[in-house]
Every structure is written in C-alpha cells, then in structure tokens.
Amino acid sequence: MSNPLARRGFLVGGAVIGAGALVTACTSNEPAAQPSAAAAPSNAPAAGSGNDTPGEKVVIGFSAPAADHGWIAAIAKNAEAAAKQYTDVEFKPVEPTNDINAQISAVESLIAAKVSALVILPNDGQQLNQIARRASDAGIPVVNLDRVFPDKLSYRTWIGGDNYGMGVAAGHYIGKRLKDKGVADPVILEIQGIATLPLTQDRSKGFADALKTYGFSVTAQQDAQFTVESGTEVAGNLLQAHKKIDAIWNHDDDQGIGVLAAIKEAGRNEFFMVGGAGSANAMRDIQAGTGVLEATVTYSPTMASSAVRLARLIAQGKGMSDLVENEVPQSITLASETITKENVAEYLPLGFES
Known part of the structure; x- marks a missing residue:
C-alpha cells in the first residue's frame, strides 16, 4: 500500500x-508473491481483487x-x-x-x-x-x-x-521482570479503567491468568474511570495504602498521566509500572527511561x-x-504488542496523543 x-x-x-x-x-492491490503455476492447485482462487478501485x-x-x-x-x-x-x-x-x-x-x-x-x-x-x-x-x-x-x-x-490478551501481555511482562529480580510475594497493584465494562473485566482476567503462571497474584485493584483526575486520585490512595510496591499495571495511558503525576508527587520510585493502549506520552516516558514507566501494552x-x-x-x-x-x-x-525501551523508537511515531 x-x-x-x-x-x-x-x-x-x-x-x-x-x-x-x-x-x-x-484493500491490497499488490498481493505477496504467489507460488508457481506448477505448485498451485488448479482450483486455487484468483489473487487480490483490487478493492481500492472506486x-x-x-x-x-x-x-x-x-x-x-x-x-x-x-x-x-x-x-x-x-x-x-x-x-x-x-x-x-x-x-x-x-x-x-x-x-x-x-x-x-x-x-x-x-x-x-x-x-x-x-x-x-x-x-x-x-x-x-x-x-x-x-x-x-x-x-x-x-x-x-x-x-x-x-x-x-x-x-x-484483544482485551484479554492486553492483560496477558502486561501480566507476562510484570511476572517475568519480578521473577528475574528474584522477588518473592510481590505487591502488585492494578489500576483499571471502568470496572463495569466487559472489556475491563477481560483485561483483568488476562492479567490475573498471566501472573498466575509465575505464582503471583494482584494485591489490590481499583478502577480510575479512564480519566486523568481519577487516575491521580486512585493512584494517590493506593500509594498511601501500600508503603512498599513492586509493580503497577495501569490499564490506560490517558488516565496514566494522572497516575504518574500522583507517583511523582509522592516521590515514590521503588517499583516499575506498565501502561496500556500505546499513547505517545507513555512512549516518550518509556524512551526517556527516567521514571517508573517501563512498558505499555497496545490497544490500537x-x-x-x-x-x-x-x-x-x-x-x-x-x-x-x-x-x-x-x-x-x-x-x-x-493483538496487543508490548512496547519497551528496546522497541519504542519503532512505535513512537505511531502513538496517539493524550
């Protein structure tokens, strides 16, 4: 194309x-190279039909x-x-x-x-x-x-x-990082979007299922309504309630602006965080590598x-x-991709602005 x-x-x-x-x-007008006529079955369908043609x-x-x-x-x-x-x-x-x-x-x-x-x-x-x-x-x-x-x-x-897959991607990133660090019985927090939506429930289930493969589970879970303001409030409450945190998964990079603001205000950095959706803001933070946000899982x-x-x-x-x-x-x-500092340059020009 x-x-x-x-x-x-x-x-x-x-x-x-x-x-x-x-x-x-x-809409492709130029399909990938086809096998030779000798290799193709006689009843093979015709290649691309030029769907971009008006x-x-x-x-x-x-x-x-x-x-x-x-x-x-x-x-x-x-x-x-x-x-x-x-x-x-x-x-x-x-x-x-x-x-x-x-x-x-x-x-x-x-x-x-x-x-x-x-x-x-x-x-x-x-x-x-x-x-x-x-x-x-x-x-x-x-x-x-x-x-x-x-x-x-x-x-x-x-x-x-893939909401379930989004949770799985976040869970595997967090689970593997904690295992590699040798952390036992970690404190893992989950900041959801709107808890009543099936998409949020699917994300949470995928996250829990992936963590389970490492022997981990979510310590505390709260929803932040997909807003910056709520993200700030919810993150602030969770930070106050947990004096030690190992990892946070925040479902949504837009509300993540508020989450990160609360973390900065509290002066906390003993944990790492994974975002969700793939915003340009989140990618720039990941690329800078100066804060707690290490990765985000996409929902394009x-x-x-x-x-x-x-x-x-x-x-x-x-x-x-x-x-x-x-x-x-x-x-x-x-499907959901995991964006880290290693591949963020590839995705940064493609992120959406929060």
Whole structure:
C-alpha cells in the first residue's frame, strides 16, 4: 500500500503487525508473491481483487463517544481519515456524546437517513444493543467497533482489540521482570479503567491468568474511570495504602498521566509500572527511561480505520481480497504488542496523543 496515510491507518498506536496485515489485505492491490503455476492447485482462487478501485457510492454513518479522551479522539480521527481515502465513500458522523440516550437518538437519525452501513463504537454495548439491532433489522449492516453488542444479530462484523490478551501481555511482562529480580510475594497493584465494562473485566482476567503462571497474584485493584483526575486520585490512595510496591499495571495511558503525576508527587520510585493502549506520552516516558514507566501494552485506535474500510466492503458486497472467502469475516481481533525501551523508537511515531 503506497499511500502513507493508508499505512498509518493500520499500524498507528502499535497494533500488532500480523493483525494489521490481515485487515490491510482487504484493500491490497499488490498481493505477496504467489507460488508457481506448477505448485498451485488448479482450483486455487484468483489473487487480490483490487478493492481500492472506486466502486458503488456508499454512505457510512459513524457514532462514537465524546472525544474527551486521547484514545477516543484518535478513534474519530482514524475513522475520518480512512473515509477520506475513498472517492466512493460519503462519511456521515453524528455528534459524539457520552450520554446513552443521545447516542441512541444519533444512531436513530442515521437509520432514518438510510445510510449504506453503520460503524458504531457504543458507550455501552449492552445499552446500545437494541438500536444496533434495529439498524440491522432495517437492512443496514453494522460494524461494531470495540465495545461489543451482546446480540450477534445486532451487528454484521465486530472489530476490536484483544482485551484479554492486553492483560496477558502486561501480566507476562510484570511476572517475568519480578521473577528475574528474584522477588518473592510481590505487591502488585492494578489500576483499571471502568470496572463495569466487559472489556475491563477481560483485561483483568488476562492479567490475573498471566501472573498466575509465575505464582503471583494482584494485591489490590481499583478502577480510575479512564480519566486523568481519577487516575491521580486512585493512584494517590493506593500509594498511601501500600508503603512498599513492586509493580503497577495501569490499564490506560490517558488516565496514566494522572497516575504518574500522583507517583511523582509522592516521590515514590521503588517499583516499575506498565501502561496500556500505546499513547505517545507513555512512549516518550518509556524512551526517556527516567521514571517508573517501563512498558505499555497496545490497544490500537487504528481499529476505527479498519472498521470504516470493512463497512465500505460490506456495503459494496465485497470480501477481503487476500482471503479465499467471498464475505468479510464476522469478527476480527487485533493483538496487543508490548512496547519497551528496546522497541519504542519503532512505535513512537505511531502513538496517539493524550
């Protein structure tokens, strides 16, 4: 893919290369070298179908929470940037909001406008499930972004990060570091995002499962609501409650700004910390190597770029050109990379700003 923006659309924020390659394949015009004719089976499918070639004009509606958070802001920017790459796409975003009823009303307006496809990042999948189902029942394919709708009939395709895998990546980094240091019975703290969300619960489960393989467990866990202010408050409380800490996993680099501020204020540095999502701020801290933040595990907002591209293919009746199947898959899960000082230079230009 020669377009630099298109490439950034799939790799920014540290999405795992393998997963990025899978989704990039849906628009690739230059497939990898094929085996020779003698080696290929006679019934082998044709190579890439040129999905970037302009096709039927489609209108893609887009709804997401308010961009009051670096990751959410990057979601909106990635979606818009992806849509602008196609002359056959009319991008129709609605006002972003953190109010459930307002988001339902916004999606209702897109259904009434009879858009060709919908990309929805719901504030809460459970509460937005009914309106997504209404869109699907009206014949409008829904690409469910990240926070999943519980009813599979409510969406055509889901694309999102691997929340469980994110926790696993953080758990393995912390577990291995503590084992290598010979720490026994470590104090490990976990600062979640919004505790009631399934994505947070998946992250926590992955973290606990990975730590268990080293014989470790989480000492204390508290949620910080994905905000800087809450991150500061929660971290301050945890620091006061634990006079000795060995490691902290903070689920979200945006709230991590507040977490790190509280740590600096307390003058604590006897532990190391792992972040989450892959923000540019976190990467710069990791690169500097002067604080407690040693790593972050990615959860890339580039999934929004991919969601828009998938919505276009679905609305135009196309599949992913590097796959044998004629239809876009029902679900695509991106993987989580671990960014450390050793590889941060590779990812830093691709991080999102908090």
